[in-house]
Amino acid sequence: MKTISRVSRPDRGSILFLSTLGLMLLFAIMALAIDVGYMYYQKARIETAVNAGWKAGIDYTALILPSSSVNGVLTTAGRDQVRNHVKQVIDLNYPGITVLTTFPTPNTNRLRVQGTYPFGLFFSRLIWRNATTVAAERGGPGGDAGGDGVIPIGIPHGRMVQYNQQYYDVTMFGPGQGFNPGEEYILRLGRTGSDNPPKYKPPSGADQWHVAGSLDFGSGASDYEWFFKYGYPGQISVNNRVWTGLGEAHGPTDVARDFRAADPNRRMVIIPILDAAPDVNPINELQPRSLTRVIGFAQFEIMSQNEYTSIAVEDGGLGLINPTKDTGQVRGRFVRYLIHPDEAASQLTTDGPIISPTGK
Structure with a gap:
C-alpha cells in the first residue's frame, strides 16, 4: 500500500519562518555590501572637500594676517573672513556639507575644519535604516601642521x-x-x-x-x-x-x-x-x-x-x-x-x- 507523507502544519510554519529569516538575512547582507560601500564613497568625498577647505583656510589666513590681526593673532572679523572662505571652497568641492570652522587654541591661528553630510541609504531602508551621516575633520591643536601640500625643498x-x-x-x-x-x-x-x-x-x-x-x-x-x-x-x-x-x-x-x-x-x-x-x-x-x-x-x-x-x-x-x-x-x-x-x-x-x- 502506497504511503503519502505530509508536512504537518507546525513544520510548514517553521519552514516559512526560516525562509523569511533567510530572505531578511540576504537583504541585510545586500544592505551591508551596497550601503556600506556607498558610505565609504561619501566619506572619501567629504574628507577631500574638508581637506581642501582647511588648506584654503590656512592660505587665506596667511593672506589677510598683515591687515586683520593683533599681535599676530587674527581678529574676530578676520576669523569670520576665514570661515566664509572655507565654506565657499568646500561648497565648490561638494555642496551640502554642514561646515564648522573653529580656532581651538587660544591666542593662535590654528585652524580646525569639521564637516558633516547626511544622505539616504538604499537597501537598508528594508531593515528600517533610512539615512546616515558621515563626518570628516582636519586640523586642531597640534594638528594643523601642514604636511599636506608641502613643496620639495627643505x-x-x-x-x-x-x-x-x-x-x-x-x-x-x-x-x-x-x-x-x-x-x-x-x-x-x-x-x-x-x-x-x-x-x-x-x-x-x-x-x-x-x-x-x-x-x-x-x-x-x-x-x-x-x-x-x-x-x-x-x-x-x-x-x-x-x-x-x-x-x-x-x-x-x-x-x-x-x-x-x-x-x-x-x-x-x-x-x-x-x-x-x-x-x-x-x-x-x-x-x-x-x-x-x-x-x-x-x-x-x-x-x-x-x-x-x-x-x-x-x-x-x-x-x-x-x-x-x-x-x-x-x-x-x-x-x-x-x-x-x-x-x-x-x-x-x-x-x-x-x-x-x-x-x-
Whole structure:
C-alpha cells in the first residue's frame, strides 16, 4: 500500500519562518555590501572637500594676517573672513556639507575644519535604516601642521647666506629663536649668477646642505617641478625622514619658482624644516643623496627673482645675486610657523618613517 507523507502544519510554519529569516538575512547582507560601500564613497568625498577647505583656510589666513590681526593673532572679523572662505571652497568641492570652522587654541591661528553630510541609504531602508551621516575633520591643536601640500625643498632652522657658487653659511637658531615675520630668507641655495655647477660647502664648519636643499619626493625632475608648483599630494609629518634630491634641478626650480611667484594665489608655500645633519658624501659630488629628518613646518611667501635683495654677506645681506640669470636660488618672506621645532622636539626619534620617492 502506497504511503503519502505530509508536512504537518507546525513544520510548514517553521519552514516559512526560516525562509523569511533567510530572505531578511540576504537583504541585510545586500544592505551591508551596497550601503556600506556607498558610505565609504561619501566619506572619501567629504574628507577631500574638508581637506581642501582647511588648506584654503590656512592660505587665506596667511593672506589677510598683515591687515586683520593683533599681535599676530587674527581678529574676530578676520576669523569670520576665514570661515566664509572655507565654506565657499568646500561648497565648490561638494555642496551640502554642514561646515564648522573653529580656532581651538587660544591666542593662535590654528585652524580646525569639521564637516558633516547626511544622505539616504538604499537597501537598508528594508531593515528600517533610512539615512546616515558621515563626518570628516582636519586640523586642531597640534594638528594643523601642514604636511599636506608641502613643496620639495627643505630648510635648516637657521639663516642661510650664500657667498658665491660654492660657499654658503648658516647661523642656526637656538631654543626660543626663529624666523622673523616678513623677513627675507634663502630657502634653497643657487648658482648666484654663475654658469658653473655649484658644489655647496660651508666655510665655517657648518653642516653641509647637500644639493642646495631640494628634496626627492618623486621619480624625476618632472615630479619635482610638479610638486613644487602644486604641492606634494602625500602626507609628511614631523619625525619623517626624507631624501635629499638627486642632481642640480636648477631648471625645474626656476620654472616652478617663477610659476608660483607670478600668481598671488600660489605664493604661499609650506616648507619642511629639516635637521642639518652632516652629509657623509664627498663635498664635490652632486649625485649622492642622504636622509634628513623633518623637525617642523613653516609657511613662506615665495618671492620673484627681481624682488631679491642683493647685499653682500659682509654687509649683513643674504649675498649678491645677478637677477638677469636664472640661478636656482629660492627666497621667500617668512609668514608663520605651523610647527616650531621647539614644539616638535619631544616627538623626534632617530628612526622615523622614511618618505619613499615614487619609483624608488
